[in-house]
Amino acid sequence: MLTSVIVRTVDLCARHRWSLIAVGILLATAATAYDFARFSISTDTEALISRDLPWHQRQFALSDAFPQRGISVVVTASTPENVDGATEALASGLSKQRNLFPTVVQPDSGDFFARNGLLFKSLPELRNSLGDLSQAEPFIAGLASDPTIRGVAKSLSFVAKGVQAGRVELEQLAWPLSLAERTLDEVLSGRTSQFSWHELLSGRPLQADSLRHFIEVQPSLDFSVLQPGHPATEGIRRTAADLKLRDRYGAKVALTGPVPMNDDQFSVIRQSAFRDTSFAILGVLVILWLALRSWKLILAVSFSLMVGLAVTAAVGLAMVGAFNLISIAFFVLFVGLGVDFGIQFSVRYRSERHEHDNLRAALRSAASKAGAMPTDALKSTFIAACLAPTSVSVGL
DSSP: OHHHHHHHHHHHHHHTHHHHHHHHHHHHHHHHHHHHHHOOBOOOGGGGSOTTSHHHHHHHHHHHHSOOOSEEEEEEOSSHHHHHHHHHHHHHHHHTOTTTOSEEEOTTOSHHHHHHGGGGSOHHHHHHHHHHHHHTHHHHHHHHHOOSHHHHHHHHHHHHHHHHHTSSOGGGGHHHHHHHHHHHHHHHTTOOOOOOHHHHHHTSOOOGGGGEEEEEEEOOOOTTSSOTTHHHHHHHHHHHHHTTHHHHHOOEEEEESHHHHHHHHHHHHHHHHHHHHHHHHHHHHHHHHHHHOOHHHHHHHHHHHHHHHHHHHHHHHHHHSSBOHHHHHHHHHHHHHHHHHHHHHHHHHHHHHTTOSSHHHHHHHHHHHHTTSOHHHHHHHHHHHHHOGGGGTSOO
């Protein structure tokens, strides 16, 4: 049954070869125009799995209760004061752009931590901080009343008198004076320097986590483009540049999270698309030449692939409206299978051509002998005849 269908299909293509080629050209032209007019892609990975599945519904419920922000903005600076100021300024600037950033959260800074930050310290850390604050109260009070160089000098004179009176030990001045010396040395050397009161009161060098804050951002995503989070990430960088965070606070802004990471992966695809496509086409042509050694056969297989690819894309767009990241991969699969089947049928035809002078006789013989193949190979040959009809009908 299948063998007779293959023979009739091949014979029909051979008898009406020029009409078939003309129809193929018209069909490819119309399908290509439709593809360019209607082509769209959805990069929403969540849409790849049905929302009706119970476990997927539970996942959405969990995401609604604990939203994944998508973008984590990492702000770093040389002092806690500067990183606090830079984070507050950037979070305030992003909050004003509701069209790009519906939700902006500061998980480790902001008004809440300014009011309740001491509650997150351990009891020993809290005791040390309060003890340091009580000991430094005269010095802090003097600076609060006169926050100038004169006030600093006056406060230091009070401290010196405390040492002379025995109320302050000289060793207690080693840490604050070393910080002041370091700051003054950097300023006199022409480098930008910041004096940290947090570091002074802590009594030890600052930890890395005190010089870094996070801003969790839920961006508006456009899944109709290859990089859905690109407008949001560019908006964050533009806002940081407009606020001059580097000049004002010496702060650096970095982005991480699922959205920028996925966008970076897609940007690599975009940048290498032309190169990879060119190498793929060259590889296909080399394989076809090594297998067929006939430019007519290569032209026939290539033409069949172009027609089939354009029509397949048009049918897919008409049926589903937009491709996704998985369906795009089928284009590569289509080309690979099409070349494979085209080579199989063409090699079979060339073998029969040595025994038959007549073109149609050679084609019919190739098709009939395909019926003796195992079932899988027979199916492949039939698909080859459907995918690449012109390879058996251009008078090769």
